[in-house]
Amino acid sequence: MRSIFVAVIFVLLMSSAVFAMDFDVKVPDGPLDSDSSILIEMRGEIRKGDAKQLRNILADFDHLTLKSMSFTLESPGGNLLEGVALGRVISARQEVTKASVGSQSNPTAICASACVFVYLGADFRHLRDGSRIGVHQFNDPDTSLGGAEAISLTQEISAELLSYIRDQGADPALFERMGRTDIEGIDWVPADILREWRVVTDDILKEVSIYSNVNGKLSLTLKQLSVNGENGISFSCLRDMIFSLAFFSKPDLIDIGSFQLLIDGTAHEISDFRVAKQKEQFTPIGFFVPMHLAGAVADAQSLGARITTPDGDTFFSFEQKIVDEKPLDLVKGCIPAFRNTTSKPTPEDVWQPMTSLPKVDFVGADLTKKGVRGVTFEECQELCTQYVECKAVSYIISKKWCWPKSLPQRKRHSSDVVSATKN
Template identity: 30%
Template structure:
């Protein structure tokens, strides 16, 4: 044992810092490739793909990425997914042009390596202001694609956004806006389309088709932007509203204005936006723009990039009469839940749950209370939809939560660059949390 420790220390000592770091980081890649190969050997190709994807995420060197992509391509072909196999080969060839293995594999499996025009062409501005170019690597990692909406909001823009999503089979996306406004009804139509797909929204210029500058989302654009499940506002982005500009000259026009106003209010409520936003619209001349600060946008729930409203509730375990405290946060990555159960001296524990994703958990977990971190001793389990970690908090941790302002939980991945986690605000004046923590402390003290 001493010999092994000395040998490891000696190797790390003679390597340069960069080489030593690479040696340590490669463990993540090696573990995933190894597990993927085992599953591939027993023809569990779906399981192998999961580990090969993680190996790609862990890869720090070009040759490791190439090896991961080759394994992914072969496994997907074995699953019968010829198109996905081709996609991985094309990414591999971007990294390694004229790669002999890729060319031979494609030839043997009768895979055409010619990209279709649709795979590589940016949709033109003539398509109604919708800009989209598939990012192969983003698609590989199952991350959201980027769609850019630029120009005056119109019915044509709504139609072309629908076409872009359906023709490219986009499953997850962030839709970025840069628009002075336009058709109110089209704006709400775009927003509802985005919400139906579960996409998020932001405000940004597409750098590939326009020089960098501040980006804006005004008037009808704000309604379209409101459709995002999660809505972000960068430091260079601006949102602004004003009264819709239909001139009122008759009773019919007044009736129409009331109908449109009712539609806007209902839409804002459906999107989870505070209807005070409509008041700000109504109180601003059609010739002016009321720029909404990021702080006000958060208050109005127009911006919610850190997740939907967090909530704490006391609930009962069905049929058991056991009460537990549950905190929930929803983000664009998934749903996080933290449950505390303190029913008797023998039934004191906590459960952290998070929506399953593509990371491979390392078995390490962190509980953070107001920036104080604790390594958690717990076992991870899974059900159909969630990672589940059950652990027993200490009395110190219960006390910190009861008087704290924030509690977070993280599930670390084998790849040190990735983790899943969520944060829950603990209002110091929220007696629900502090009272239940007091119950846990009293039972733990017995």
């Protein structure tokens, strides 16, 4: 990396020179192209003129198409409106922008007061463990005003700050918290609250939940825009089952090895899934939610999906928070076992076991030409419950080979087979 150090000098009206914010620009060695990223380290107090200086620095890269611009921040604050102006300079960039408070070399950095508005200018915002973000009340920038003029100016600044916070996708609760702490103090906001308010976004730019009515049944679509592109998952009712379609920003995979449904951070293996024809940049994967997981989906705090390569080393995943109880309404409206209940049924309420018949093999009446390989006996039964046409199964134990049946007809004895019929 080569470094460009820019010290911005601001001359006060009192004619004494002081140093304003420092900008240390780091660019990778070699030519810059669409895979290149640059880093700007920003340190010190924010003073009037800093936004213009940053704009001039970034203008040197306007003729290039860069992958991203990253900004690390270490500042106690300073001029509030200049902080907003700096944030708008960052927000106006065409590249993906990332901001971080704290770095490997400075893990206990702070970003307080006006610095927070610089930080909000980036698309993706990170807070390193040990670093802090703090807020407090803003003061009157023009102490010569009084009465109605001062009130009017304060209202204008408040409106500007609220508009900016909303424009950057953060919760206006941040502004309310600013008003609780006197100008002389700093309220160091806990990281979990900053994430809840979308001040700290980590790698997620935007999340959307869409509910719709399809043939009288509720459906849910979750969409997440992150550094990994747009990913999502939908849930709808089909034949008294929850059908789901997950879609991933087209990963550069030769083959998909396994697929998991993510519920509250736990990965659940889905053995029966179908990869649909790739459309545009997306890889769609369809599956029925297994009956024993329907209750967990209904009560989920977060839902998502994950795919891996055959070697199991590489995975692409996403998971999105659920902010209401609509999944419970969706499941209750779809699966008979959930209807007329006031709370989430247990897995036993939903999962109706089939009657097992050890050493029994049903001959003929196969629903598939090749059966289903590589599943457990429990998964074999579960697969049968998903289809009204399936009345029984025969399972070859040594080969983990499931044969769904349309009719439990002719029986024969086999020590390596266990069968089951629907109750």
